Amino acid sequence: MSHQSRLATSMAGSETPYIVFGIDFGTTFSGVSWKWSGGSASPEPVRDWSTNGTPSQNRDSVKVPTSILYDSHGNVKLWGYIGDGHDGLLFQWFKLILSDEAQAKGGDKIDSTKELLKTLGKSVVDVVADYLRKLWEHTLSIVRGKKINATAFDNMQLRIVLTVPANWDHSANQLMKQAAAQAGMLEPRFAGPTTLRLVTEPEAAALAAWQESALEWQPDFKLGDSFVVCDAGGGTVDLISYKVNSLSPLKLEESVESTAGFCGAVYLDERFESAITTKIGLPAWNKISPAHKAKTMNDEWEHGIKRSYDGVKPSHFVEVRGYKPNRTMMGMGKRHSNTIEIHNAWLAALFTPICNEIVDLVRAQCNEVREVDSRSQFPKAILLVGGFGENSYLYSQLVKAFRNDNISILRPTGSWSAISRGAVYKGLSNTAEEEAVTNHVSKFSYGVQYAAIFDASKHQSEDKYLCKFTGRMLARNQLQCKSQTVEYGWIRHIGNKYDLSTITAEEIFISDAKKPPTRKTNDVKKCCTIKTSFSDNIWESLQEESRDPASSPQGLSYSRRLEYGLKMSIAAGKLDWLVFRNGGTMGQAEIVVEYE
Numbered sequence: 349m350s351h352q353s354r355l356a357t358s359m360a361g362s363e364t365p366y367i368v369f370g371i372d373f374g375t376t377f378s379g380v381s382w383k384w385s386g387g388s389a390s391p392e393p394v395r396d397w398s399t400n401g402t403p404s405q406n407r408d409s410v411k412v413p414t415s416i417l418y419d420s421h422g423n424v425k426l427w428g429y430i431g432d433g434h435d436g437l438l439f440q441w442f443k444l445i446l447s448d449e450a451q452a453k454g455g456d457k458i459d460s461t462k463e464l465l466k467t468l469g470k471s472v473v474d475v476v477a478d479y480l481r482k483l484w485e486h487t488l489s490i491v492r493g494k495k496i497n498a499t500a501f502d503n504m505q506l507r508i509v510l511t512v513p514a515n516w517d518h519s520a521n522q523l524m525k526q527a528a529a530q531a532g533m534l535e536p537r538f539a540g541p542t543t544l545r546l547v548t549e550p551e552a553a554a555l556a557a558w559q560e561s562a563l564e565w566q567p568d569f570k571l572g573d574s575f576v577v578c579d580a581g582g583g584t585v586d587l588i589s590y591k592v593n594s595l596s597p598l599k600l601e602e603s604v605e606s607t608a609g610f611c612g613a614v615y616l617d618e619r620f621e622s623a624i625t626t627k628i629g630l631p632a633w634n635k636i637s638p639a640h641k642a643k644t645m646n647d648e649w650e651h652g653i654k655r656s657y658d659g660v661k662p663s664h665f666v667e668v669r670g671y672k673p674n675r676t677m678m679g680m681g682k683r684h685s686n687t688i689e690i691h692n693a694w695l696a697a698l699f700t701p702i703c704n705e706i707v708d709l710v711r712a713q714c715n716e717v718r719e720v721d722s723r724s725q726f727p728k729a730i731l732l733v734g735g736f737g738e739n740s741y742l743y744s745q746l747v748k749a750f751r752n753d754n755i756s757i758l759r760p761t762g763s764w765s766a767i768s769r770g771a772v773y774k775g776l777s778n779t780a781e782e783e784a785v786t787n788h789v790s791k792f793s794y795g796v797q798y799a800a801i802f803d804a805s806k807h808q809s810e811d812k813y814l815c816k817f818t819g820r821m822l823a824r825n826q827l828q829c830k831s832q833t834v835e836y837g838w839i840r841h842i843g844n845k846y847d848l849s850t851i852t853a854e855e856i857f858i859s860d861a862k863k864p865p866t867r868k869t870n871d872v873k874k875c876c877t878i879k880t881s882f883s884d885n886i887w888e889s890l891q892e893e894s895r896d897p898a899s900s901p902q903g904l905s906y907s908r909r910l911e912y913g914l915k916m917s918i919a920a921g922k923l924d925w926l927v928f929r930n931g932g933t934m935g936q937a938e939i940v941v942e943y944e
Contacts, residue, residue, distance in 0.1 A: 366505040367496070369487065370552070370771025373480065373510060373524075375443045375582030375614055376650070377411040377735060380487045381768040383776070384496065384504065390560060391772035393765040394490050397428055410765040411735070413646065414582075415440050416479045422468045427482040429646075434639045437464050441614055442479075444583050445472040447513070447520040453610040457618060473523055477530035484533050506542040508533055509771040514548040514579075514586040515608035517792075518858075518875055521546055545775070550577040550588035550606065552770030553733040555784055557760045558598055559773050571595065574603050574717050575729040578710055578746075579767065580736035583612045585706050587713045589727060590785070597782075602789040604716040611705040613654065613736040619698045620649055627688050628671055640670030653690075657699060658740040663691045703745045710746065714755065729756040733763045792858040794875065842908040845887035854878045854914070878914060880927060886910075 365386050372379045381391040397412040412428040417436040419425050425436050441457045444450040445465075451458055465472060492501045510528060512521055525544060528534065534542050554577045571592055579586040589603040624644075625633040633641075648666045657664075671686040710730060717727050730750065732743060737759065746757045760766055777783050802812050802821040812821060842848060858875040890908040912929045 364505065366507055367491070367501070368507045368509065368772045368775035370509050370768040370773075370775065371480075371483070371511065372411075372549070372552075372765075372768040372771065373443060373476075373483075374411070374414055374735070375441055375584075375612065376414055376617070377582065378414045378479075378483060379411040379765050379768040380483065381765060381772050382487070382491055382495075383772050385776065391556075391769040392495075393762075393768060394487055396490055397486075410762070410768075412483070413440075414443060414479065415642065416442075416475065416482070418468060422470060424478050424482065427479060428486075430639060430642060437468060438638050438642065439464060439475055440642075441583070442472055442475050444614075446476065446523045447516055449515070449517075450583060450610065457614065473527045473530065476524070476527035480527055480531035480533065484531055502537070503539050505540045506537070507775045508542060508544045509552075509775040510544065510546050511549045511552050511767050511771050512546050513581075513584050513608060514550050514588055514606040515584065547771055547774045548586070548588065548606070549581065549734075549767050550579045550586045551785055552767045552774060553577050553579055553731065553760075553763075554588070554590055554600065554770065555773040556766040556770035557731050557733075557758075558600075558784070560760065560769070569728055572723075573725075573728040574721065575731055576710065576713050576717065576727045577731045577733065578706070578737065580706060580732065580734040580739075580742065581612050582614050582735060583610070584608045585611050585709060585734075585736075587709055589713055589717045598784045600785050602785070604713070604720055605789045607709060607713055609705060609709045611702050611709070616654065616698060616702050616736070617645065617649070619702075620654070621645065623690065623694055623698065624666070624668060624688070627690065628668065628673070632671060632673070635672075636668070636670040643669045653695065654736075655738050656740065657695055658744065659692070659696060659699070661692060663689050664695065665689055699739075699741050703742050706742060707745055707749045711749065714750070714753070726753050726755055729758050732757060732759045733766045735764055737763050792860055792875075795857045795859065795872075840910040840912075842887075842890065842910055845884040848882040848884045848887065848910070852880055854880070878925060880912075880914075882910070882912075886929075 365384060367382060367384045368391075370381045370391060372381075380394045382394070383389070383391040393410040395410055397409055413430070415428065415430055416424060416439050417426040417430055417434060418439070419436050426434055430438070439461060442461050444458055445461060451462075465475065492498055496504075508528070510524060512524055516524075524546065528544055534544060554575075557577075569592070571594070574589055574591045576587060576589045579588075586606065586608045588606040590600040591603050593599040593601055621641075636644075644667070648668075653664050653666070665687050666689075667687050669686070671688075673686070714726050714730075718724055730746060732746065736742060743757060743759065750757065762769070773784075814821060840852065855877050856875045857872050859872050861871060887908065890910055912927060915926045915928055
């Protein structure tokens with residue numbers, strides 16, 4: 349049966365067909381994979397990145413640089429593979445600015461990018477949105493018409509799954525969603541609304557590995573065994589561990605809290621650029637245009653030494669675009685050459701510290717898995733993915749480090765596009781029962797601020813105050829935190845039925861401390877504000893409550909008592925909130941969540 353026939357058959361069936369796009373928005377490179385719901389093939393990465401109207405030498409690459417070039421007025425000139433000889437303001441590494449933690453550890457590149465933002469008067473969300481718009485438009489130009497008939501495409505709903513680092517907080521995730529909407533990815537379509545969800549990068553990698561049999565063939569893998577995903581990307585190295593609860597259907601649960609380190613490949617990029625600067629001299633490097641520098645870093649480094657370095661080859665030769673050595677540098681009688689030699693000792697000094705950091709992160713994750721494993725066993729395997737995960741030296745260092753622990757180091761086929769492919773598998777899940785990952789471990793504890801009856805043995809004197817409603821001494825700034833099931837209840841005293849529709853705001857706080865505090869301190873951050881309102885249809889069902897005004901210091905009285913609760917469920921990249929009352933979810937309540 350032909351592709352078009354299968355498509356027509358699916359569209360004539362009972363299930364409405366849809367297309368899932370998995371977008372791996374990376375620090376240095378980004379990729380997109382896609383699949384339509386009626387197809388049997390694995391997700392297909394977009395490979396044609398002939399952007400900017402010219403053929404790309406990386407036409408068959410599964411990723412495109414996360415780079416965008418503006419003119420002085422803030423208009424996008426070029427994006428992706430930009431090439432030589434283009435003037436303008438070049439933005440790279442801007443993904444890291446979405447996260448406060450990444451900003452603090454991003455180094456000079458982040459500082460220079462923030463200065464460029466000020467020059468153009470743009471926010472980081474604006475730049476991310478501009479890039480995603482170009483990425484999305486190019487993806488649609490490849491899939492619609494060239495891969496799927498345009499008419500059929502227009503009649504299918506779209507699902508978009510964006511990947512995010514495992515260590516991102518809720519604020520960074522919300523900025524990512526905001527940028528996607530601003531990029532026009534969720535614009536109305538005839539076929540119905542386009543949906544957007546987030547998934548962490550290591551979870552996506554794990555889904556791709558299992559669905560495409562990178563781990564299933566291991567003969568000694570059993571139920572109850574665990575494995576670690578090491579996503580060695582551009583900005584961060586994310587680690588997450590899973591225990592296998594079922595093989596068919598696949599059911600995984602997170603073993604321990606995910607961890608991350610800011611030792612991704614971009615920090616290696618900085619060191620390599622510094623090595624070239626030292627080799628040819630700072631004055632010569634400063635004379636080279638940004639476009640030529642980018643070309644050198646892409647061709648000679650990103651697609652060359654960075655992936656092939658194994659610690660064995662004695663030296664590597666690098667062509668520095670735009671470099672014109674003077675006669676003193678060349679020596680009398682030698683011909684002009686912009687090629688320099690970098691010895692293995694130099695490269696070892698670049699790679700070894702970063703790889704050692706990654707090995708230490710993986711070791712810590714494996715030790716935590718062993719501590720919680722009922723059999724006190726190490727993970728059975730370490731799954732190495734991401735762009736830097738293809739580096740031979742990193743692979744050899746991990747093999748060496750974990751050989752005595754009998755832990756296999758596995759690299760799935762097509763590891764560079766594994767995250768975008770895994771995002772597609774995530775988007776193909778229609779219900780909670782179909783989700784492969786059934787349990788997530790949050791890095792945060794969540795809490796609400798409340799006032800407790802003051803107890804001098806428990807509370808600090810600075811928190812003591814007189815409650816105007818009850819006349820009792822209470823302690824303010826107290827926190828009730830939960831790291832497992834998150835469910836909180838409130839009581840509202842309602843004077844009349846119309847007060848039910850008045851919006852009430854409740855603040856939720858977060859802490860990443862291993863032992864969450866019992867009072868609000870500087871280590872506690874506000875996560876979001878939850879605004880709720882209710883239909884006046886429930887007025888008659890509320891318990892009547894009367895109070896003698898004389899018993900209240902403010903002379904207040906209330907007539908009805910509304911008891912309700914909020915329940916939070918944690919999933920990768922998002923929080924879901926439900927309002928409940930009398931043990932059931934309320935359909936007569938409106939809830940709006942505003943993240944910080």
